[in-house]
Amino acid sequence: DAEITQSPRHKITETGRQVTLACHQTWNHNNMFWYRQDLGHGLRLIHYSYGVQDTNKGEVSDGYSVSRSNTEDLPLTLESAASSQTSVYFCASSESGIGTEAFFGQGTRLTVV
Amino acid sequence: DAKTTQPPSMDCAEGRAANLPCNHSTISGNEYVYWYRQIHSQGPQYIIHGLKNNETNEMASLIITEDRKSSTLILPHATLRDTAVYYCIVRVANTGNQFYFGTGTSLTVIP
Numbered sequence: 001d002a003e004i005t006q007s008p009r010h011k012i013t014e015t016g017r018q019v020t021l022a023c024h025q026t027w028n029h030n031n032m033f034w035y036r037q038d039l040g041h042g043l044r045l046i047h048y049s050y051g052v053q054d055t056n057k058g059e060v061s062d063g064y065s066v067s068r069s070n071t072e073d074l075p076l077t078l079e080s081a082a083s084s085q086t087s088v089y090f091c092a093s094s095e096s097g098i099g100t101e102a103f104f105g106q107g108t109r110l111t112v113v
Numbered sequence: 114d115a116k117t118t119q120p121p122s123m124d125c126a127e128g129r130a131a132n133l134p135c136n137h138s139t140i141s142g143n144e145y146v147y148w149y150r151q152i153h154s155q156g157p158q159y160i161i162h163g164l165k166n167n168e169t170n171e172m173a174s175l176i177i178t179e180d181r182k183s184s185t186l187i188l189p190h191a192t193l194r195d196t197a198v199y200y201c202i203v204r205v206a207n208t209g210n211q212f213y214f215g216t217g218t219s220l221t222v223i224p
Contacts, residue, residue, distance in 0.1 A: 033211070033212070035214070040216070041216070042200070042214040042215055042216045042217060043157070043200075043214040044214070045211055045212075045213065048211060058211070059213075088154065090156055090157070092156075092157075092212075099145055099162070099164065101147070101159040101162060102159070102212055103159065104156035104157045104158070105156050106155060106156045107154065107155070107156055109154075
């Protein structure tokens, strides 16, 4: 069955380090998204992509970057990790078009110490 | 910003129907209403979506008012496993078809 997987599931890193979270989907979806979830804020959109070589900023993109070199993967990079980026990160993918559902991964819990 | 308003929490007796309301008074004509739920700290799970007409699938029913300014998600026979946070989302057409989540409704199914 097609799926979307995130790795690692848990990570602890130090302030100032660069961190990359992986997201891989096997549905061949054009759209991919990264969200972060914090208590009291629900899920907030970080970056999204409509296809290879396309990336766009979401509402909380500062300190994060993404690249899309193929359809299956959208890695999320924290250039210099900060304690404020301690959160649970979710990746999602969907087909193109507004009437399609998005499928979410199981999340990565990142702690910056 | 989220374009929906939901009550922060609700309770429902096991076996009864759970009716979760959502207001989306600024919805545009080509924007869909989606419902997702999140159980504990798992990834959000898709439930149902609709544009104008009522929709039903194996999980739930979605009732959208004629003016499309509000909707109700119905879980016909709630079980303890339906305890979760339920998100009503309007997928915004003119900002890239994104899913903008609010803070949702925390549904507790009571034995």
